Amino acid sequence: MSETAAMRVEVVSPERMLFSGEANQVITRTLGGGEIAFLAGHAPFLGALDACHTRIYQADGKVVDVAIHGGFVEVSGNKVSLLTDLAELGTEIDRARAMRAKEAAEERMRGEHDADAVASLSRAHARLAASGGLTGTPAGAH
Amino acid sequence: MAGGQERILRGRIRSVQATKKITRAMELIAASRIVKAQQRVQAAVPYSEQITEVVRDLAAAGASSDSPLLAGRETIQNVCYVAITADRGLCGGYNASVLRAAEGEIKVDVQAGRGYTIVPVGRKAESYFRFRGYTLDKGFAGFSDAPAYANAKEIGQHVVELYASGAVDKVVLVYTRFISAGSQEVVLRPLVPLERSVVEGGDGKPADASADYEYEPDPTAILNTLLPRYVEARIYAALLNAAASEHAFRQRAMKSATDNAEELIKSLSRIMNRARQDAITTEIMEIVGGAEALSGS
Numbered sequence: 459m460s461e462t463a464a465m466r467v468e469v470v471s472p473e474r475m476l477f478s479g480e481a482n483q484v485i486t487r488t489l490g491g492g493e494i495a496f497l498a499g500h501a502p503f504l505g506a507l508d509a510c511h512t513r514i515y516q517a518d519g520k521v522v523d524v525a526i527h528g529g530f531v532e533v534s535g536n537k538v539s540l541l542t543d544l545a546e547l548g549t550e551i552d553r554a555r556a557m558r559a560k561e562a563a564e565e566r567m568r569g570e571h572d573a574d575a576v577a578s579l580s581r582a583h584a585r586l587a588a589s590g591g592l593t594g595t596p597a598g599a600h
Numbered sequence: 601m602a603g604g605q606e607r608i609l610r611g612r613i614r615s616v617q618a619t620k621k622i623t624r625a626m627e628l629i630a631a632s633r634i635v636k637a638q639q640r641v642q643a644a645v646p647y648s649e650q651i652t653e654v655v656r657d658l659a660a661a662g663a664s665s666d667s668p669l670l671a672g673r674e675t676i677q678n679v680c681y682v683a684i685t686a687d688r689g690l691c692g693g694y695n696a697s698v699l700r701a702a703e704g705e706i707k708v709d710v711q712a713g714r715g716y717t718i719v720p721v722g723r724k725a726e727s728y729f730r731f732r733g734y735t736l737d738k739g740f741a742g743f744s745d746a747p748a749y750a751n752a753k754e755i756g757q758h759v760v761e762l763y764a765s766g767a768v769d770k771v772v773l774v775y776t777r778f779i780s781a782g783s784q785e786v787v788l789r790p791l792v793p794l795e796r797s798v799v800e801g802g803d804g805k806p807a808d809a810s811a812d813y814e815y816e817p818d819p820t821a822i823l824n825t826l827l828p829r830y831v832e833a834r835i836y837a838a839l840l841n842a843a844a845s846e847h848a849f850r851q852r853a854m855k856s857a858t859d860n861a862e863e864l865i866k867s868l869s870r871i872m873n874r875a876r877q878d879a880i881t882t883e884i885m886e887i888v889g890g891a892e893a894l895s896g897s
Contacts, residue, residue: 470650472647472749472752472833473640473643474643474644491816502812503814504813504814504816505817505822506821506825532653539650541647541650
């Protein structure tokens with residue numbers, strides 16, 4: 459994909475702008491739709507985001523990992539905007555803390571399957587995946 | 601006695617000096633926080649701009665907008681005021697001007713026979729309206745210095761619920777807009793229902809380009825989850841503006857307090873020095889008088 463044309467990508471949360479720059483590809487996950495990848499020149503698209511590990515493939519081959527906890531994605535005019543409720547860059551995530559959160563959520567899941575536990579587990583998964591701490595699974599696998 | 605007066609003055613000067621130290625410290629703290637608060641206002645701009653854009657694109661693409669947040673009500677019977685003030689005082693007219701603006705609007709409503717509810721944000725708003733016997737709804741406080749998005753979310757959810765349940769027909773934000781470090785103004789902004797002019801109309805993109813969006817899930821579902829977030833983003837922006845204004849007001853108030861203290865110290869020491877001089881003069885006169893009397897006898 460080294461020769462694909464670049465597009466503009468922005469990741470914003472209410473409190474700040476996390477990422478803004480050129481990229482070749484963005485992979486994220488929409489509610490109910492599963493994972494979706496955007497390349498330059500994608501058709502206009504609007505979707506609600508699930509808690510997920512989003513990857514931004516930059517033109518120089520670097521990959522930016524972002525843990526996104528819900529929000530929206532808009533694609534129009536060769537620009538991908540990820541409007542998130544809450545997002546963290548992979549490099550900023552405390553892996554040990556995320557791991558503890560995951561274990562706590564799994565513990566709760568054993569008892570009863572409430573929506574809260576499911577949500578916190580998927581959040582923990584997104585964090586771990588984005589920080590590269592989800593051992594045994596290739597980067598990006600949910 | 602003259603010596604006693606001097607001691608009293610010395611005490612007063614010392615106390616004014618102590619106060620001045622405090623106000624100076626508060627001034628410096630507020631000044632440093634203005635910068636930070638301003639940066640947070642700036643940092644929140646991209647999100648609110650983009651969310652507005654998405655809402656517009658959706659509306660332009662013909663997403664059915666039967667959401668209660670968009671549909672205005674025919675007759676407005678109850679108005680909800682979200683008054684954003686500080687948690688603390690010592691910031692000049694900051695709280696008073698917001699409260700006065702809100703109170704004025706409420707009086708107009710009452711005269712027109714409409715009901716009102718107040719959602720006080722910040723301790724000062726709550727205590728002000730409670731003391732005056734206004735009907736209060738749930739209050740929010742404890743974050744006026746540095747509001748987080750979670751705070752805005754809480755307020756947003758509460759307000760949307762109030763509106764959706766039919767308890768109020770309109771929600772108005774009353775807060776202080778931060779224009780620059782030197783100027784801020786109290787504004788009243790209608791929040792819910794969302795104004796159609798904001799939501800509708802394209803943003804310069806060709807109309808046909810926005811018509812063939814792909815959606816996941818369907819546009820109506822997206823719009824319905826998007827609108828509450830839009831409200832939250834608006835509240836968040838208001839909270840950040842209010843926080844920056846609060847620091848600016850506090851800095852100005854504390855600066856003038858420090859200046860006043862300096863002035864006071866100056867005039868008090870002048871009086872004290874005169875009193876001291878007088879005491880010395882009287883004492884010398886007494887001694888001289890006594891010596892004269894002795895030598896004369």
